[in-house]
Structure formats: C-alpha cells, structure tokens
Amino acid sequence: MVNKLHNPSNCADCNCKSSIFKNLSPLELALINSSRFQVSYKAGEIIFKQGTPSPYFVCVTSGLAKIYIEGYGKNLILALIKPVDYIFGPGIYVDNRHYYSASAVEDCQACLVDVTVFKKLIRENPDFAEEFIKRVSLQSIFNFDQVISLTQKQMHGRIADVIFYLSDKIYCQNPFELTISRQDLADLSGMSKESAIRILKEFKEEGILTLSGNSLEVLNPKQLRQISETG
Amino acid sequence: MVNKLHNPSNCADCNCKSSIFKNLSPLELALINSSRFQVSYKAGEIIFKQGTPSPYFVCVTSGLAKIYIEGYGKNLILALIKPVDYIFGPGIYVDNRHYYSASAVEDCQACLVDVTVFKKLIRENPDFAEEFIKRVSLQSIFNFDQVISLTQKQMHGRIADVIFYLSDKIYCQNPFELTISRQDLADLSGMSKESAIRILKEFKEEGILTLSGNSLEVLNPKQLRQISETG
C-alpha cells in the first residue's frame, strides 16, 4: 500500500517544494526536512480518512490527489491537489482530526511533515504565519465560489464551472486528458454521474467541446462561460 | 444610517469583548481600543457589502447580524452573528475586499477595529495568531457541514439543520422567538421561501414543533434529528 522511500534530497535543495515555504530560513527548512518523509500512493489509494487523527502536513510532489467529504451516501470533492500543493485540513488547529478524506486519483508521491514542526514555525515566523493565513483565506474564498455554484446553479452551469476548474486550475492546458472518473466529475459538481455524462454529451452535440475517450477540448470557451454565468 | 457613538468604555474593562482577545496583554488591548469605534445599525441596514474594501474587524456587541453571499439572483446566508461574535472575512489577507455582505437582522451595535492593528497583533503575538487560526478553522469546519447539508440533503433535512442551528447556536433556548424572516430561513437552507414555509407547516402538522407568529418550539427534537440525519 504505502511505501516509505528514502529521502531523495533535502528541502533546502528541493525545487518542487510548496511555495508556502518561501519565507523560511535555511535553518527552518532544515527543521522541516528533518521531520519529513516521502511516501508513494497508487491511484485509488487513501491518503487519509475523514475522522482519523491528523499528524501530518501532506505536500503532493507528483501525481494528482483529491480531497473529499464523505457525506450522506455520496462524496463531495472539495478540490483536486496537484504538485506542488499541500493538504492541511482545518482540524489541525481544532481537534487534530481530519474533516475530509484524501486519496490519490493518479499515482502520487507526497512529502509528509510532522504538524508539530509546522505549528512551531507558525508561532515563530510571522511571515510564514501570514502566508499560511493567506492561503487558508484563498481556500475559503474558493469554497465560497464552489458553494454558490453548487447551490444556486443548475447542472449545466455547474459542469461548466468544473470544466473551467479542470482546464484552468488543474490540467492548465486546453486539450487535456481527463484523469478523473465520471463519478469524480459528478462528485465535483454535486450531481449524479448519469447527469454529468448527459450534460457532457449535450455540450459535445452543441459543439462547445469535444470529448473522445478522456481527451477533452473546449472549443467554445465563450459559450461555456455564458453557461456558467447564466446558471 | 450609521452613527458613530462615543466609546462608552475601553476594551480592557469591556465585559462583552470577543473571547478571541483573551490572549492579549493590557498594552495590546489598549492598542485595539485606541483604533476602535462603536457603531449602531438599525435592522435591515447593511454593515458592509460584498466587493467593497475591508478596513475593519467588526465585533457585534448587541443584536443579530447575518453574513451572506449575494449569488445568482438569491442570497446564501453563511452564518448569523450574535454577541459577542466578530465578522472578519477571508479577503483581509488576500485583496482587502469583502467576499460576502453583512447586514443587521435585528438592531445591532458593533465595535470596529482597524485591520492593520489586528494584523500587527497577529504578527506579534503567537498565542493570538494561533487562536485566530483556530477560529478560522472552526468556521471552515462549520462551512463543510453546511455545504454537505445544502448539497446532499433534501429540503426537510436542511430545514431541520437550520432549526437546530437556530435553537442550539443562535438563540440558545428552546421555545425561541424567530427574529429572522422566512426569506432568511430560506436563504439559510438554500431553497425558496415558499418551500421553507411549507416544510415548517408539515413539521407543525406532524407535531414536531409549534410555530405561532414567530415563536418556535421544538417539541420532538429526536424526530427532528432523525429527519436531519436521513437527509
């Protein structure tokens, strides 16, 4: 399942560390490095589970992961996590429990850092603390957009939003290879997978996008934007 | 509209200051106090508006306020704010803009504190910073529950959740006087006001609660809990 690997390098030299660490001194980075270890996950594997204790800051260094709330019979995907993003839930400053689960969508590698080290640095380095608060805030703002999309838009608008999220924020290219399942697409947009599939089909028929296999290209982003905005 | 009032006291003596300030020294409290002023809002008045700059930390000292996102044609109420809670949105560490609006539901009084003072103390006092992060985290966890309720429960479950929120977290008593409108109830539960009204009526007919005028009493919390949990 989960394999501890020998550290291939140290944080100071790492060129794929999360930019949240930009304000740390070499000494502070060394502290992070000393408590850090690297783990590989195969696609589908659970990284951590909602409700369990939360001793690590998880930084995804390759592959793609998802964080999702296990709700009433179905999941809601809060975000996809790509390199170099980290996963650090709100429970860490509350009761040390995870309030969502995380799993690998593609094969992943991650660096895990002891949260006590992380919290120590938050207390000692105000720039780091401020950067952390800023990122928590950005996450919060993103969640606001998401909840408005989920609660006030109809399915077409929600799928449009998810497609923009994937092309602009996750895969960052226009013809892109969907590495998430249709079920994930549904869990991102808060609908049944059948509905998600049907709407993609409609978008194809209207020439808004092409989708063959898992290769998706947005042909008419303007119209898709329009659909996103009219709900 | 908004009246600046003479400060009736200073923060050090105040017995209704937000508990987020518990870790501040007398000197730090004096700093807060020096930048602080007190404001009254009549029911219905806007405290601040989504999209506008965000120069104040707002602490509600009397009355009831709501924070809400103005979405696509309707509002989503994120929370009700009662004494002594504060309003401090995620924009403050991002672009200094509000990402939601706030308004008075009942007549309100609030203390406003310059955010630069607040941010200065976050940098200088790690206990205060940690307490702040903890509260942001709690807010985040609350929002998770809310989004799951809104996206995965049917209307009965969502109304049940809102009733528990009101009785347990806001009014904190069981027969309580609803000071929010039916529209607010709908905006808390993500449905039309007609639907909200209809479901309250059903709950009345089933003996789960009584509601005459705006006085609401939960008669069968167990059954209501059941409805909340079965979605």
Place this chain on the structure above:
DNA sequence: CTTAAAAATTGTTTTATATCAATTTTTTAT
C-alpha cells in the same frame, strides 16, 4: 487471449423543488 469486473452510457420513470399566481396577514407610515 479470454474472462471477469468495473466504468461509462443511454433511455425511461419518478420525484423533489422551483415558479407562478392569488390571498391573507402583518408591519409601517401617515
């Protein structure tokens, strides 16, 4: 290569919920 299992797709039916419209009650202003 073949088979089994999982994922994706499609059509049909049912249901939850919004919308619209009309009426009553409550609140506010004069």
Place this chain on the structure above:
DNA sequence: ATAAAAAATTGATATAAAACAATTTTTAAG
C-alpha cells in the same frame, strides 16, 4: 386609525434532476 406596503401563506403547475434499469465499453486479471 387608516392606508399602503411588505411579508407570509396557500394552491396549482412546470421542470430539473435523481433513481432505476439495461446495455455497451473499457480496464484489469488470470
């Protein structure tokens, strides 16, 4: 106290979206 405005309520209708069921395609395993 009265009129006007706003809020709450109720019923009827329309529709978005889920659930169900069946089929096809893709992936994984032996």
